[in-house]
Amino acid sequence: MTNTDLKVLELLFQRPLEPAFTTRDNGKTVLELPDSFYTDRYKAESDQVGNRFSKNVDVRIPVQELASVPNLDFAKPLGPKKQFSLFNDQHRNIASELITLFMNAPNLRQFVSLSVFCKDRLNPMLFQYAYAVAIAHRKDTTEVPITNISQVFPSNFVEPSTLKDGRQEGSVFGESGDRVPVAIPRDYTASDIEDEHRLAYFREDIGVNSHHWHWHLVYPTTGPYEVVNKDRRGELFYYMHQQILARYNAERFCNNLKRIQPLANLHNEVFEGYFPKILSSVNNRTYPGRASGQLLKDVDREDTRITIDEILRWRNRIMDVIDQGYVEDTSGQRIPLDEVRGIDILGNMIEASPVLSVNMQLYGNLHNQGHNIISFAHDPDGRHLEEFGVMGDVTTAMRDPIFYRWHGFINTVFTKFKSLLNPYNAAQLGFEGVSVDYIEARIGKKGTTPNVLATYWQNSTVDLTAGLDFSSATNVLASFSHLQNAPFTYTFNVTNNGAKRTGTCRIFLCPKVDERNMALRLEDQRQMAIEMDKFTVDLVPGVNTIRRQSTESSVAIPFERSFRPVGANYQPQAADELARFRFCGCGWPQHLLLPKGTTQGMVFDLFVMISDYSQDSVEQPNTPNDACSTAYSFCGLKDKLYPDRRAMGFPFDRRLPNTYLNEMVDAFGNMARTDLRIQYTDRTIVK
Ligand code: CUO
Secondary structure: OOHHHHHHHHHOOOOOOOOOOOOEOOOOEEEEOOHHHOOHHHHOOHHHHHHHHHOOOOEEEEOOOOOOOOOOHHHOOOOOOOOOOOOOHHHHHHHHHHHHHHHOOOOHHHHHHHHHHHHOOOOHHHHHHHHHHHHHHOHHHOOOOOOOHHHHOHHHOOOHHHHHHHHHHHHHHOOOOOOOOEEEOOOOOOOOOOHHHHHHHHHOOHHHHHHHHHHHHHOOOOOOHHHHOOOOHHHHHHHHHHHHHHHHHHHHHHOOOOOOOOOOOOOOEEOOOEOOOOEOOOOOOEOOOEOOOEEOOOEEEOOEEEOHHHHHHHHHHHHHHHHHOEEEOOOOOEEEOOOOOHHHHHHHHHHOOOOOOOOHHHHOOHHHHHHHHHHOOOOOOOOOOOOOOHHHOOOOHHHOHHHHHHHHHHHHHHHHHHHOOOOOOHHHHOOOOEEEEEEEEEEOOOOOOOOEEEEEEEEEEEEOHHHOOOOOOOOOEEEEEEEEEOOEEEEEEEEEOOOOEEEEEEEEEEEOEOOOOOEOOHHHHHHHOEEEEEEEEEEOOEEEEEEEEHHHOOOEEOHHHHOOOOOHHHOOOOHHHHHHHOOOOOOEEHHHOOOOOEOOOEEEEEEEEEEEHHHOOOOOOOOOOOOOOOOHHHHOOOOOOOOOOOOOOOOOOOOOOOOOHHHHHHHOOOEEEEEEEEEEEEEEEEO
């Protein structure tokens, strides 16, 4: 790839609403477009407009003429100011066609031209989504970093007045030292009268929401088959969302709230209201809210039609096939729901992916249409001309308390399937001759109390400049406070009574008691177990000491990866640093790796298991390793198989032979547990 092509592709993530001919990179760079690229509004004045923006820039990059001009009529139904939803069939089909168009561009230069041409002619949310999917999947764009969505469309992530203040600060002070980051308030969507508001710090976290967007970007439901069909994609849809629920449940217990109540009955009032108070980037209107006690209704709008009855019919069919043990494809062929493929088939069918569902006509579009019916509850027939609420959009859905109840319901369907499988047996759980004799987690290295971890608030700064259109500000910084945990180290002593061998170290955190302070049985506890880390270990004969930093976790990515500053100035030069910098957006935010705990200290079970690698290993294709695929438990590995042959969530995804966790740990030498206390302090440190 030439540097210029890379640069243009990176620039297209900036200022998503501004025409492609305006300057980018703080006014330093301009794209020189062929005349034919100007839209009708600017065509007559293309010379004048182009000249105006190419003055005083350091870099001018000419864009090549298109070999064949695409017909973009397919995208017409999604006008420039409409909200774009991945859950909407029509929008998804449009996105799929656009992704296909981008993927089929014959070479890099033409992909650049096509992207520039399309940018000014399509709905900006649609463009940014399909464009990012293409960048993530084209073989010739692996080196292009995908700008975090919260930086491309900041208004979808932060309280709106922040952006106004930030622009003001940026245009008055420029990059001088007098400029201060504007503070994004933490507590603006509800008051303490609303109990659910205690979890706002989790639901409205920028890292949580951008992770969710990025996950759906890496795992789209539609598009070319080779883009959609990834190894164990359906299973990962189940598992990644199941883990979000497990984490949310633990967070609820820390905040004295009972566990998630799945939204099983769609005819009941939805008790939880939610008023997001964020702006949609494309039309500058706030996302609609939902009053407490809202009834869900059939949706009958121009581009979305769905009835509650239809959703219930799909649910019943799916429950029936789980009992039956097989699904039927479109030719009537029976496909067994076995313990290896069953969950993957169900995941793709329930989400649902039109490309991968075994039979969309029969099993429907359960999860996506649930998002739609909830997101239009405030205006189901469109009479008030309101767009969908936050549940209609993967960038914002996790802000709403109802997200966890809807996914809680979806999860009960998967759980039903898992509960019908045989419990794991000793041959699957054990690892003969390997015993874990010691387990601890400790802040820092020495001198601290083992198994006491700490959480607190931290103020961090994000650069929102990339997404601020039509602003003279060169740099807009915003600070927000988020939960943080003191980094810690796990230490395990493992005795290997055999020859040198390999194992997989699996670390989980499980709530010990329920909302009534009653000890949780393993059957409940396993469904709330939070995966903390998973990695391969080589065991020499005798005693092995395994140390692992919390920051190395296979589920999380560090703050800096999620929110790196955007623009050429910030791009690292060294090759290894540059490699780490790419494609880094998918992964749970490191700052929420631990649940909040309580001021008195909340006790969890810290569990570790060393499993037999001969049952875990996967024969990987010989594709290059991607330096950014560090959160592989949640996001998989780019262009590779999921790096663990066991079912995702193993050993907690299925029933287990014991009633309590300590009984299981006593029965299997390759497992260990300890009490772990998470102590929360209400203080904020500034980074
Ligand atoms: Cu991620 Cu429902 O799948 O939001």
